[in-house]
Amino acid sequence: xxxxxxLTEHFKKISHFNHLAAICGWDQxxxxxxxxxxxxxxxxxxxxxxIHKLQTQDSLADWFSEAETKTLPPEDTASLREMxxxxxxxxxxxxxxxxxxxxxxxxxxxxxxxxxxxxxxxGFAENWKEVVNLSQHEAQIRAEAxxxxxxxxxxxxxxxxxxxxxxxxxxxxxxxxLPELIEQVIEKQSHENLLMPQGIxxxxxxxxxxxxxxxxxxFDFNHGRLDESVHPFxxxxxxxxxxxxxxxxxxxxxxxxxxxxxTGHARxxxxxxxxxxxxxxxxxxxxxxxxxxxxxxxxxxGRSPSFIHHLAEMTGKQFGKENEPAFAxxxxxxxxxxxxKGFIRVDADELTYPAHVILRYEIERDLMNGKISYLDVPxxxxxxxxxxxxxxxKGNFKDGCMxxxxxxxxxxxxxxxxxxxxxxxAQFMAAMKKTVDVDAAIRxxxxxxxxxxxxxxxxxxxxxxxxxELVKKATDEALNPTFFKAHLESRYLK
Amino acid sequence: xxxxxxLTEHFKKISHFNHLAAICGWDQxxxxxxxxxxxxxxxxxxxxxxIHKLQTQDSLADWFSEAETKTLPPEDTASLREMxxxxxxxxxxxxxxxxxxxxxxxxxxxxxxxxxxxxxxxGFAENWKEVVNLSQHEAQIRAEAxxxxxxxxxxxxxxxxxxxxxxxxxxxxxxxxLPELIEQVIEKQSHENLLMPQGIxxxxxxxxxxxxxxxxxxFDFNHGRLDESVHPFxxxxxxxxxxxxxxxxxxxxxxxxxxxxxTGHARxxxxxxxxxxxxxxxxxxxxxxxxxxxxxxxxxxGRSPSFIHHLAEMTGKQFGKENEPAFAxxxxxxxxxxxxKGFIRVDADELTYPAHVILRYEIERDLMNGKISYLDVPxxxxxxxxxxxxxxxKGNFKDGCMxxxxxxxxxxxxxxxxxxxxxxxAQFMAAMKKTVDVDAAIRxxxxxxxxxxxxxxxxxxxxxxxxxELVKKATDEALNPTFFKAHLESRYLK
Numbered sequence: 001x002x003x004x005x006x007l008t009e010h011f012k013k014i015s016h017f018n019h020l021a022a023i024c025g026w027d028q029x030x031x032x033x034x035x036x037x038x039x040x041x042x043x044x045x046x047x048x049x050x051i052h053k054l055q056t057q058d059s060l061a062d063w064f065s066e067a068e069t070k071t072l073p074p075e076d077t078a079s080l081r082e083m084x085x086x087x088x089x090x091x092x093x094x095x096x097x098x099x100x101x102x103x104x105x106x107x108x109x110x111x112x113x114x115x116x117x118x119x120x121x122x123g124f125a126e127n128w129k130e131v132v133n134l135s136q137h138e139a140q141i142r143a144e145a146x147x148x149x150x151x152x153x154x155x156x157x158x159x160x161x162x163x164x165x166x167x168x169x170x171x172x173x174x175x176x177x178l179p180e181l182i183e184q185v186i187e188k189q190s191h192e193n194l195l196m197p198q199g200i201x202x203x204x205x206x207x208x209x210x211x212x213x214x215x216x217x218x219f220d221f222n223h224g225r226l227d228e229s230v231h232p233f234x235x236x237x238x239x240x241x242x243x244x245x246x247x248x249x250x251x252x253x254x255x256x257x258x259x260x261x262x263t264g265h266a267r268x269x270x271x272x273x274x275x276x277x278x279x280x281x282x283x284x285x286x287x288x289x290x291x292x293x294x295x296x297x298x299x300x301x302g303r304s305p306s307f308i309h310h311l312a313e314m315t316g317k318q319f320g321k322e323n324e325p326a327f328a329x330x331x332x333x334x335x336x337x338x339x340x341k342g343f344i345r346v347d348a349d350e351l352t353y354p355a356h357v358i359l360r361y362e363i364e365r366d367l368m369n370g371k372i373s374y375l376d377v378p379x380x381x382x383x384x385x386x387x388x389x390x391x392x393x394k395g396n397f398k399d400g401c402m403x404x405x406x407x408x409x410x411x412x413x414x415x416x417x418x419x420x421x422x423x424x425x426a427q428f429m430a431a432m433k434k435t436v437d438v439d440a441a442i443r444x445x446x447x448x449x450x451x452x453x454x455x456x457x458x459x460x461x462x463x464x465x466x467x468x469e470l471v472k473k474a475t476d477e478a479l480n481p482t483f484f485k486a487h488l489e490s491r492y493l494k
Numbered sequence: 495x496x497x498x499x500x501l502t503e504h505f506k507k508i509s510h511f512n513h514l515a516a517i518c519g520w521d522q523x524x525x526x527x528x529x530x531x532x533x534x535x536x537x538x539x540x541x542x543x544x545i546h547k548l549q550t551q552d553s554l555a556d557w558f559s560e561a562e563t564k565t566l567p568p569e570d571t572a573s574l575r576e577m578x579x580x581x582x583x584x585x586x587x588x589x590x591x592x593x594x595x596x597x598x599x600x601x602x603x604x605x606x607x608x609x610x611x612x613x614x615x616x617g618f619a620e621n622w623k624e625v626v627n628l629s630q631h632e633a634q635i636r637a638e639a640x641x642x643x644x645x646x647x648x649x650x651x652x653x654x655x656x657x658x659x660x661x662x663x664x665x666x667x668x669x670x671x672l673p674e675l676i677e678q679v680i681e682k683q684s685h686e687n688l689l690m691p692q693g694i695x696x697x698x699x700x701x702x703x704x705x706x707x708x709x710x711x712x713f714d715f716n717h718g719r720l721d722e723s724v725h726p727f728x729x730x731x732x733x734x735x736x737x738x739x740x741x742x743x744x745x746x747x748x749x750x751x752x753x754x755x756x757t758g759h760a761r762x763x764x765x766x767x768x769x770x771x772x773x774x775x776x777x778x779x780x781x782x783x784x785x786x787x788x789x790x791x792x793x794x795x796g797r798s799p800s801f802i803h804h805l806a807e808m809t810g811k812q813f814g815k816e817n818e819p820a821f822a823x824x825x826x827x828x829x830x831x832x833x834x835k836g837f838i839r840v841d842a843d844e845l846t847y848p849a850h851v852i853l854r855y856e857i858e859r860d861l862m863n864g865k866i867s868y869l870d871v872p873x874x875x876x877x878x879x880x881x882x883x884x885x886x887x888k889g890n891f892k893d894g895c896m897x898x899x900x901x902x903x904x905x906x907x908x909x910x911x912x913x914x915x916x917x918x919x920a921q922f923m924a925a926m927k928k929t930v931d932v933d934a935a936i937r938x939x940x941x942x943x944x945x946x947x948x949x950x951x952x953x954x955x956x957x958x959x960x961x962x963e964l965v966k967k968a969t970d971e972a973l974n975p976t977f978f979k980a981h982l983e984s985r986y987l988k
Binding site for chain 1: 507518534539540714716717719732
């Protein structure tokens, strides 16, 4: 057996164990009774150890060395590159650092759940200091291994190939026009009348509605399911995608669009190339590209007037309220494009969201590169919040730098993916519209032309191309913030 | 670390992987969409290979040799005995035999699904020949390793310590009085009027009713759930028991008592000793003892007049039919104690069930011991069926020897567990009644005295005692068919 073949067999073996982890992880969030938690944690931990052993097994180094001396067909070269990438990621950190970071992260995250409520920055900072320290150490090691700057080395975990020198100008561009645009839109919307749907919307009915919307979005129920969990997510495996949502019986608005969002993630997974199933090259390209698909569904398709029209109609019918003014298309359109400035990222709308992300990006970048200390974070947060959204967070830590879970366990480098996703999505839509009559497809209720384009350009590519290649092939140019700006102006100022 | 300690650590590690297999197995039956099947099979097969590797790893032999030279406290001695038992079971067969049997079994079972419908004995026999051959070979190897007869060595997989010399006289006893008793009961019941509940009983309502009955039976919903699957079963792990049932919207009778049955299995699992969690000694004693608990719930408690009274009341209330005569207690009692002779084991009632089991026991025993050929089976089936239940199955293979799945993949030695379970259950009830006012407990709706007895005598013992020790400690004597006979006469002739 060639070294390349040995590697593919080995990575497929790893994917079988990842399959079990994905299903049991979904079960833990969506099905497991509370009393099962400790036995499950022990089983999952054992599985992690086993997967890590497989990822770091000695023979892999030799197989990579040997495989890299051979000339391979282009797709195999890409597959080898992606296996190597995952192998390096799994092997670059010494085990005691991984363990120490995991312990410090769990401790910090656990305490944060109460500290945040109590606005207890001092208590939080005590634990967080260690998480930041260990993460800086991690970034340093990753930087040495990759030749990147420390922050870029962290970013590379989530966004392979994306660097600060690429990201900073993009985000600077957004910063130049976003605050002004937000003010204009808020002023414009202040004259609009908005009707909130009133009533009790039973979870079973919301679920039936969710199923119908997923059918419209051509989710493949032979390869996936919809269930409930406290924090909605898209899990499982490409052959069996497990999507979750949660229902508030007094308000279906969030949950309904949340389902559209998760369905975008799900269809990307369901559309990944079958011929590379179980191999890294058959996986999603990056967190940003993944988010580009969920946001394509939620923001580009889901909030378009034609889709909103379907949503309003389906919702009115489901709840027997077709004739109530709150369920009219134009009211739904207003409901789903309302802009409000606020402290909290997860509650932010499409327009203000990038401000939250850019603020975090600038802070975590400087933190990982050692330019600032963890103690500087609250003041920097306050300054940037004032500059981008006009709020002070002085002394208000719980609605400021303590609001997110990401940093509590050291996931530095993740935040940019959200706004990269939004920008990619806008650019994909602009490119798609050159050859597809998107609006007609949505109006007709048969969205296949849209999904065919996405499948052809994005889903079926897995990780065969780099992110940059993928975007250039799909849209004829590199990521360009113009499309995002044009999309926002057209949606919110027209 | 002592060898004994190394063994316990190792078996706990195996149990973590068994946990994943149990949850993913449950998911496969109760949750997974059809399209997920092939990826799941591959993942589960990989997991099986891994578990088998852990069970057969070289160092275990040395650890057992070393541990067996030491004097251990009694509970550790039992724990060592049970680890050894599982280790011997996993190591006794050469891998190529395991593989060949698994292949031949899959092939035979798969074809059987159509062959049975077509009454195609000739086609079936062609595949089955190989399964029987390989099973005889297996029995031979197991016999050599244990010093047992071939059939006893197979029986030992499911019923450790139970032998033909013990079982044959028990079953012979039953054979002496059962056919006559069946005729008497059928004659007696022929004069009874029976009302079948009519209507549509929605699955959601049946599920709600199932939950209520499980609460009455003190199922711990913090450590388990109720779901649906085509073939009801009790799966999961003791900390998180996954019980399934299925609903027929025109008939709730089977499903409701099925839930009672599975709850018996479930409470045994939930009641296993926590201090031995993850170790073989902490597992259920045998298939027969497991079945004794499900049948204790279903037959001893579930079909008692006081429990039937609760069931009738809860069911009438659930479906809003309290005042219909079909939902009266005495009609429910008749419904749940109706005796009918039939060809099919899985449809058999409490009274005729042992006839089906004894017939199979006698045939599989002689088959494994090489006294008969697989070609003799249809004729023997016909003879025994005529003798025990008065039916001819000549030429009717599909309702005769081709009706069960067990033999298609070579699970010889399993059938006796069903009737052993029924006999143990009757004996446990007789013993319990010496100190517990069972009927008063059921009537009061607080069944704790019953469950405390079971927990104390059976559940909390795991596999610390042998089956024989367990039964003697709980009931002051070895298994004695008198109790079963007395139970049947009292229920069906009084």
